[in-house]
Amino acid sequence: MPELPEVETTAALVRPHVVGRRIVGSEVGWVRTLGGASPEAFDEAVRGAVIAAVERRAKWILIELERRGRAAGTILCHLRMTGRLVVDADAGTQPYERVALRLEGPGRERSRLRFLDVRKFGRFRFEPDPAAFLSNLGPEPLGPGFTAEWFRAALRRRDRALKPLLLDQGFLAGLGNIYVDESLFRAGLHPLRLASRVPRDRADALHAAIREVLAAAVEREGSSFDTFYRTPEGQPGQYQHLFQVYGRDGQPCPRCGRAVKKLVVGQRGTHICTRCQPAPRRRSR
Numbered sequence: 295m296p297e298l299p300e301v302e303t304t305a306a307l308v309r310p311h312v313v314g315r316r317i318v319g320s321e322v323g324w325v326r327t328l329g330g331a332s333p334e335a336f337d338e339a340v341r342g343a344v345i346a347a348v349e350r351r352a353k354w355i356l357i358e359l360e361r362r363g364r365a366a367g368t369i370l371c372h373l374r375m376t377g378r379l380v381v382d383a384d385a386g387t388q389p390y391e392r393v394a395l396r397l398e399g400p401g402r403e404r405s406r407l408r409f410l411d412v413r414k415f416g417r418f419r420f421e422p423d424p425a426a427f428l429s430n431l432g433p434e435p436l437g438p439g440f441t442a443e444w445f446r447a448a449l450r451r452r453d454r455a456l457k458p459l460l461l462d463q464g465f466l467a468g469l470g471n472i473y474v475d476e477s478l479f480r481a482g483l484h485p486l487r488l489a490s491r492v493p494r495d496r497a498d499a500l501h502a503a504i505r506e507v508l509a510a511a512v513e514r515e516g517s518s519f520d521t522f523y524r525t526p527e528g529q530p531g532q533y534q535h536l537f538q539v540y541g542r543d544g545q546p547c548p549r550c551g552r553a554v555k556k557l558v559v560g561q562r563g564t565h566i567c568t569r570c571q572p573a574p575r576r577r578s579r
């Protein structure tokens with residue numbers, strides 16, 4: 295499932311092909327992708343608007359619209375399991391195409407931004423007030439608000455196991471199963487450790503690991519370990535070659551050689567080294 299690095303890559307590669315273009319029409323192949331709007335209402339909201347910017351917040355891609363130079367709402371795109379954005383010629387329909395925007399450039403050149411989604415869980419919805427829609431998200435882990443001091447204090451206040459806490463988008467934005475497992479391994483922390491009991495030096499190690507793992511994955515255009523995630527240019531990401539534990543159950547831990555183990559934490563497949571990430575001691579009753 296795409297996480298911060300895959301969504302960041304998608305936004306970065308789509309951006310130069312769509313910013314400055316006018317939406318001259320839309321086509322909807324799967325109504326639920328619009329998140330509750332009718333195809334007519336969606337078309338009315340976006341038709342005639344110019345794409346002013348393409349940004350990312352958490353796992354959302356923000357396609358910011360304007361009319362006569364003034365903000366005119368945002369299309370919020372969530373890739374969920376199998377969503378992809380591609381830009382190509384303004385003709386025909388591609389397999390698994392759920393929504394498409396027909397675009398016109400300054401020289402009247404035509405193109406089409408397509409949201410393809412095999413499993414149909416993704417969203418491509420218009421929001422007049424995106425700030426309100428996104429207001430419950432935690433800080434961006436690669437942004438200036440995610441400091442070691444903030445993270446230490448935030449962990450201390452949470453009596454929750456680390457893995458479900460780090461997956462909670464309201465706590466910290468953009469992480470998913472892959473990058474949580476990779477970060478916890480690098481910090482030597484078991485996914486069931488209670489956040490409030492993580493010592494200061496381990497909290498700092500986890501903070502650094504999260505930033506390093508995400509930055510390295512963005513640099514390699516994300517991770518492609520199945521047939522779904524591809525960049526808008528059709529290329530797989532490359533970070534899967536650097537996985538130390540994720541999807542490596544039974545293979546040797548790169549640090550100590552013990553076989554990586556797969557367990558289930560909060561219904562999510564979780565990969566750890568039981569020697570490098572010791573289990574928390576049970577609290578006495």
Ligand SMILES: [Zn+2]
Nearest residue numbers: 547550567570
């Ligand atoms: Zn190990």
